[in-house]
Amino acid sequence: MPSATATQTADPALAAVRTHQAATRRAEVATLVAVLDWALEHTTDDDPHxxxxxxxxxxxGGVGCPVVEEFAAYDLAAAMGMSTDAGLGYLGRALELRHRLPRLWAAVLAGRLPVWKAGRIAESTMRLPLDGAAYVDARLAQSVRTITFAQLDRLVTEALARYAPQDVAPPTDERxxxxxxxxxxxxxHVRLDALLSVPDAMDxxxxxxxxxxxxxxxxxxxxLDVRRSIALGDLARGEQPLDLTTPPTRPLVVHLHQDSPDLGRCQTTRTPVTVETIRTWCAAFTKVVIKPVIDLEQHVHVEAYEAPDRLREHIELRDLTCVFPHCRRPANRCDLDHITPHDLGGPTSTDNLAPLCRRHHxxxxxxHWTYRMTDPGTYHWTAPSGLTYRRDHHGTTPLDPPPAEPAEP
Incomplete structure (x- = not known):
């Protein structure tokens, strides 16, 4: 009687995982190629300095890479669902890879080098001169699958020493x-971490x-540990030894709402704090400013061009950050922008002011970036490319329908 031959059938779930992973890798390469195609259309000969x-x-990118139009790059970042900084970083790595690391670029196109790993390599070579980047490209071409990041860092350091010894930095001070x-x-309470020199630590x-x-x-x-923590705060305020007459240098602002008697909100950290904590702060040596919660639905209008402090505070508390798509820079470090320019009749009011960081201002x-406020704290942006976005407290939402996916055969 012939023995039965066991056959092993592949796990369909794992086969599906492998299929989707392969599709994801192809999509990442296609995105990278599309970004570089876009970059070719938005390079400029203007002096970057x-x-x-x-x-x-x-x-x-590094020396030798094309220079890109700034405001068009913001459009690209928004289209990719990234903050401006993240989008510029992605574009810089793409340019570095395509124009200064041709062997590694070929490995990406061939599927031998994942896009994420190629980006990590490109980021490390940007500070190298052209011949230094070429040296790294040639050395890695045959070992891109097995190279570790520690080996990569050593190779870049070697290339820097070979081709730009004047740029080799002294040992990093890790304090x-x-x-x-x-x-x-x-x-x-918050955590503190520090690394000090021995003399400073002893003092x-x-x-x-x-x-x-x-x-x-x-x-x-x-x-003891609590007393040491309190003593550290006293040192920060210059109160060692304790001096009740020393004026505080930095006020701590807490907002209280009549409908929430047990909790307040610290403006500095935007986090809730208990009333008992607020009492403790008030009894300590920190200047605590307690304010009622502002009605953010209230309309505030002034006749001047400059926004007074009460109007600025209203806008900052309403929007919290720069309102450009995907930007998270805190509103208290932003400009207040007249959505409709003041010289065109735009009022200085809560419904015509929004925080924009200097870059996006x-x-x-x-x-040709334009926007309008559709509701308090909600903005409709139109990019120079024509793509549109909604920016509100939930983040940034693309308003344009995505391209239809090709039907499966």
Missing amino acids: TVTFGERPLPL HAWIDLTHVTLQG LEDALQTGASRLTDAGCEEP RAKTHS
Whole structure:
């Protein structure tokens, strides 16, 4: 009796995963090619070193790459669903790959080098001169599948030493002091991370020990770690030893709403804080400014061109960030733009003012980017290409229908 031969059938779910992954890789290459085709139509011979408030030619790749029209590049970034910075970064890597790394570009087209890895390589070679980039391109051409990022960094450093020794930077000073104001606990606490020199660290340790001891002498019964944290804040305010007469240098603004008696919102970090935390802050040595919540639906209008502080605060609290598609720059670091220009009759009011960062303010002023406010905090943008976007508190939404996908055979 013949033995049965076992046959193994491929897992259909995994086969589908592999198929979709291959399709994704092809789509990434097609997108990269389309971006480079677009770049060919939007290069300029203008001097990128020209200083002007208007449009500035953008040298995004390394030496030898084409220079791109600035405001058209903003259009590209928005079309890709990216912030301006992310879009310019993508375009710069694409130009570097296509114009200075021809062997690696061929590997991308052949499917031997993933787009994400090619972008990482291109980003590392931008600071090299032309012959340095060519050196890296030639060395990597046969090993793109196996190269690690550590090996890549060593190769770029070698190319820099060979072809631009004057640009080799001294060893990096890794000292830092980082305060994470983006993640705040409900009790109003944030994390701090620092790397100090030994002498600075010893002095800081002595100051924290002294401050913690003084707090104990003053009747503070908190644990040692808490007292050290308080002492660090006292040092930041120049209150070591504690000096109740020293004026605070930076006010902390908290908004309270009559319908939310248990919670407030810290304007500095845009995070909720408990009323008990606010009481603690008020009892400490920080200047705490408590304000009622502004009615953001209220219409505010002034006759002057310049917006007074109360109007600026209204706009900043309503929009929070620059209102250009995909931009996240905080509104308090932006210009206030008259949507309809003031010299054309546009009022200085809540329904005609919006925060734009300086970069996107220039684009609106000196190119064919236009927008209008459809509701408070909601904006309809039209790019020079004709593509349109809605920008609101949910982010940026393309309003143009996507191109129809070809029907499957």
